[in-house]
Every structure is written in C-alpha cells, then in structure tokens.
Amino acid sequence: MPTFLHAADLHLDSPLHKLSAYEGAPVDAVRAATRRALGNLVDYAVAEAVPLLLLAGDVYDGDWQDFQTGLHFAARMRELRDAGVRVVLVRGNHDAQSAMTRSLTLPDNVTVLPAGAAGTAVFEDLGIAVHGRSYAVRDESENFVPGYPAPVPGLFNIGLLHTAVAGSQGHAPYAPCRLADLLARGYDYWALGHVHEHKVLHPAPPVVYAGALQGRSVRETGPQGCVRVDVDAAGAARVRHVPLDVMRWAVLDLDVSGAAGLPEACRALDAPLGAALDAAGGLPLAVRLTLAGRCPAHGALAADPERLAAELRARAGELSSGLAWVERVVLRTAPPGEAGSGASGTPLGALDQALALLADDAGAFAALGADFTELASKLRAVPGTDVDLPDLDDPAARRALLDDVRGLLAPLAGGAGEDAP
Template sequence: MIPFRFLHAADLHLDSRFAGLAQLPQAVRSYLRESTFAALGRLVGVAIELEVDFVVISGDVYDVSDASLQGQLRFQEALKELAAHGIGVYLIHGNHDPLDGPRLQMELPAGVTVFSAREPGQAVACCRSDGAEVAVISGISYPTAKVTENTALRFNRMPGSPLYHIALLHGNVDGDLQHETYSPCTRKDLIGRGFDYWALGHIHKRSILHESPPIVYPGNTQGRSVKETGPKGCYIVDVNAEGHAELQFHELDTVRWQVREIPIDGLADEAEWTGAVEQAIEDIREELPFLMSVVRFRLTGRGNVHRILSEKGAAADLLSELQRREAVRAGRQAFAGLVWTEGFSVETGLPVDRERLLQEDSFLGELLRLSGRSAESADGLEELLSAALKPLLENRELRRLLAAMPEADKREWLRSAEELGITLLSGAEEEAI
C-alpha cells in the first residue's frame, strides 16, 4: 500500500447565527459571525501546509438548508484554493445542509466530489505527487433534513480492490444524547462493513469511538455555544504502507467556549468573590492569549456570599461590568485575548455544618450517608439510581438514555440532589430570613 495523508473535518456550520447572544456589541457579534469562516480558512491553511493528498468533509458544511450567499461563496473560494494546490475534496451533505435545500447552482472546482443521496457512491482518491491511486472513498448525502434510516448498512467495499477504504457518514452512532438520532447506527454496524476508516460527522464532540478500524468524530471546526466547549478543529490522518492510520488533531477555532467553576466556599464577602471572578478571567486571558474566549461561570459551593448572589443580584451587576470592560477592548479591535463573560450559573447555598448533619439521626443525615456510600463506587451509584428511578425505567427509551449517560453526569445528578436536600431540610435558608 502506498502511504498517504488526508484531512478529516465535519460540521463547519458556515455563517452560523449564534442564536441567544442578541445583546452583544456589534464588534463582538461580527467577530463571532466571522469565526466559522476563519476556521475554514485555517482548515485550508493546514491542508496546504501539511501537504495532504485530499480532504474529506462529513456533512453540515452550512448551518441551515437555505445557506447564505456569503457562506456559499466563501466555501467555493476555499475549494478553489485547495484545487489550486492539487488537493481533492470529497464531501457529503448532512441534516443542516441537505441536498433539497435551496442553494446557488455553482460549478465545482476540479477534484471536488459531492456524494449523492442514492446508494453510497464511490470515488478513487490519488496521491498529489504522482497521481497513484491510494484510497476508495464512499459516501452518502442527506436528501432531506431528517434521515432516520440506518444508512451505514448500505455501505460496501469496492469488490476486489486492495486500496484503503474510507466511508463518509453523517449520523448518530450509539445514540448520543446531545444530538438528534439521524442515520442511527452502532459501532458494531460500522465495524462489520469492512471499511478501514469511518469518517463521521454530526456529533460536535471530538471522539475516537474505535481504534481498529478508526471510527472518528472530529467534532465541529468552531464552537458556537457553551454546549460546545474546548478546542475545535480537524484530524490529519497518516496511513502507512501497512494500512495503519495515525491521527493528529489540529485546532482551527478562533473563539473558544468554556465553562469555569468558581466555588464560593471560603470567600468572605462580595469583594473576595468579585476578585475571584476577575482573577479567573485574567487566568483565561493568559492561557489563551491568541484566541477570543466566551465563558460561563458556574458559581458553586456554600458560603455567606450566597446571600449576596440571591438577594442583591450581585451576579447580574458584575456581569454587566465585565461585559462593559471587554466591549471597550473589542472596540479597539483587540479580539486576541478577549474574554467575554456569557453569564453566571448560580448553584450556591448558605453554609452548613456538614459533619454535624452526617451525624444526625434524621432524614437528612440518612440521606447524606446514603449519598456518600453510593458515590464510593460505580456499582453503588448505579444501584441507587436504579432504585430511585425504577418507575421511569419501565419506559424502554428512558432506560436506553440512562444506560448511555456518562458516569460523570450521574454523579452530578447525585451531587445536585444532595445539595437540594441540604437546602430544603437543613433550615439554613429559613435561618437567614
């Protein structure tokens, strides 16, 4: 097998509207709107710099089916630049940009293959340097916005071909809870089709579901809300003479979304709390000096600052001031290192003597002891949840969703229930009135 290199990206969502941020200053809003295009530009730059042989894009190039003229023209420009460097592009359309969406009829540059919605099409990719055939690429596009069929079962290898086989699929593997179950399938379905690499799209969280063959979600190229935190980008895949694939992630985003926790435990007053938030902002600015950051702060824990947050509306006041300061920076076009506070999630309570409560011969004491025992192991946690949710688990779909839920989320449920129990049963809130 001839070694080769390709770039795998998905979910570009060009010209995303960034819904829910209507109150942004115009300069910040414009920068956010441009970020999906900036990520596309970086993608092209990485492909050229690393001399990939071809690029695969696994759906949702555009954010909506009636893609904007600007989005279509910018993508056309990117395709032409790749073509000028001899880099082929193979792409499918997903649920956000299905084939029946109204778009301009533009002539595609040479070397660009868009797979149809019929049976998975097949194309042969070649090395840029000598034109040698290196891979068979298969893909199928969404004809409409909702595809509920398991289209993975329609993929087949090219009969008799010794080339590396890559499949492009836009779908939900193993029922990810955060996304619609379009083109649903399982890892077992994919492994059984005999392909060497599954280039997935649709799920915006980067993940490698299986090592051999690689079953890969690269995530989206630019985060668009606090539900899409962390670095966003694409994978560069090097396939050696033995057909082994080595993956390297490359960041493409210019705006980084994140959620930061600030515990109020031990903070004496409003000044200390304000200082903790301001320090967190400067920490982010120092960590990501070349990116714009959008952050939501989770205020957690128990302490006297809770009174300030719940009674005086301090969080809303501080939010306005922090946004004013960053708007001044944005007005000077200083977007690198800009830290925009999107909001505060207040999950705090008044201080309690937890050790005393644990020793109490009371309902709350027993609740805390049970919570502690259950949190000691995964089995204990599952046992508690199964008992607590037994009536709901009679529903097959709810049973499936709970089984797929990460352990970290289940532990967060337990922590939240414990905190709610303390708030309702300890009497701390009443004592503050």
C-alpha cells in the same frame, strides 16, 4: 503514502449562541467565526500540500438567507482547486437535500456523494477510495452502513458518514449505527460527523469523529478543528487532531465558600479565568460561570443576579484585556450554617429536594411528560437556528436540564428570607 484531512460540522454562517447581545462581546469576531475557521482549514490544507479533504456533513447550518453563504464556500473550494486539493463531502441533517432550497454549482474539485444510496469517489493517483451517502431529509432514521459498497481492492478505503454511533448520548439519533456495523465493512478508516467533539471510537482501523470545526456554544468547549491522517507504507493510519478554531468556550466553577460580599465573590473568578485563558492560547474565550459554596454573600448574590452577572462580565473584561467575556452566570450558592443546598423548610430547600428527586429517579422525571418535539420543530423553522433534542434517557442530560432549572429559580427562591440585604 497519502495524507488527507477529515473535517465535519462546519455549520457555515451559523450564529454563535447567546453572545452578540452582550456589552463588550466582540460581535464582529463572533459573527465571522465559522467563516474564519473555514479559512484556517483551507490555509492549512494549502500550506501542508494535503491532496484530499473529506467533509462529513453539515457544511451549512440549514437553508441560506441569501446566496452569500454558498458563494463564500464555493470561493474557498476554488482556492483548494487552485492548490490541487480534491474535496469529497456528504450532506448531513442540517444541510440535507430537503433542507436546502438554494444551491450553487461547486468547483470541479468537489465531489458530493449522493443521497438515496451510497456512492464511491476513487482517486487512483492517491490510492484512495471514498465511500459515502448524503442525507435526503433531515430526520434520517435508516442505518446507512449496510448499504455501503465493499472495499475496492488495492486501495485505502474510507467510509464518510454523518451518524450517531450507538452511545453518542446527547445527540439526535440520525442515521444511527453501531461500531460493529462500521468495522464489518472492512474499510481502513471511518470519517464521521454529527458529534461535535473529537473522538477516536476505535484505533485500528480508526473510527473517528472529527468534531466541529468551530465551537458555537458552551456545549462545545475546548479546541476544535480537523483531523489529519497520515498513511504509512504498510497502510496504517496515524491520526492527529489539528485545532483550527478562532475562539474557545469554557465552563468555569467558582468556589465562593465564605465570601462575605459581592466583591469577594467576584474575585473567585481570577485564578480559574487565568488558567482558562492560558489553555486557550491567546484565542478569545467565552465562559459560563457557576458560583457554588456556602457563604454570607448568598442573599446579596441571589437578590440581584443581574448585578452579579454585570460585575463578573466587567471583571472578566478587565482580567483578560477584553479577550474573555461571560456567556452566562449560574448561581448555586447557599447561606452558611445549614445542611444541604437550601435550609429545610425554606423555598430553596424545597426546590433542591424536588430537583434531587427528579435527578435520581428516571420514573419521576418521565412523569413530568417533558416532550420537546413540537418546540424543536418550531425552532427549526427559524433560519439559522440549531436545535438538537436532549436525550432524556441520559442521566447526565437530565441533570444538566435540572441544573438549568435551579439556576433560573434559585435566585427567586433563595432571595426571600435567606440573608437578604
């Protein structure tokens, strides 16, 4: 019975966010990461003699600056054609028809399923039928699933879809649907894209997000790659995630409780970074660091956050022999001997009280009138920019935004009058 690969969200030639400007960051490796991950995918398909590759949207990150992105993808698809690998893809929100002003003819082993209505690609020799629909415009709000064709009798039926299944918090609700909608079609496997994290939403029949092929920001931590599906003689699908990324992201929490000064605070990086490097298996690693705890060093850390970040970047480079670098440092320390994050009556204490109220009270947060729609629209007009609106109804998303606010303001509030050097 057949084997196939399911991948999504390649975002080919998309920049990896917030790294290339940092001293010591491997700029060339960062810029080439999405292409190298695609190369790993092609090499794996050829080496394993997998006959079919499914791409569930967002092959591209948006309109090309020039034809080089499309030429690179077409060249890789020709490698698959020469190895006998067929490819079926749908367009997602980033590479919707309306988002792409340039196009190239792809090799004849590649089938792009249509926009406007779902289409089907049938591979009789594999015993597979693939049903899918591409995006015509970026902001697709229609539930595509009811319009997908009925299963083809006698074949293994796959639904290919770029979608936000209900409950996909933190992701823009493009082509939204419910898990029940997918299961009602009677397909044997659903190959999903849009959520950049590998997830199995339903085991049998499998409803699966492949995740991104390559993590591109600190929101996409851990191994990234594709899904391999092996179908047995009874028609049951075995799903296995195959890491294919060329670098990793991690978020590390550093406990600096009791640290007397900057050197001691920086040494808190050693054990967490060592564990993260081991988990990355020798791949380059970008890390975001959060320093927390009550310590005498708080005033010095808050007074000079640029030096703190520079010292931590230097230590990360030394500990990893240049394999790890620091994307950002978030400071959540407090001076010793006070209850709460900031002492009552201090600017930091007032900040923490205000943020705690906003985090716990959805109504208070809504009263801020935070609306990112216009900002996101302007940013999306910049080529190569990847923007998804935060889900402000999601408590975790709200708290993450407020944590970022604290990280920006705490050094200003905490550096004045609280154990400052």
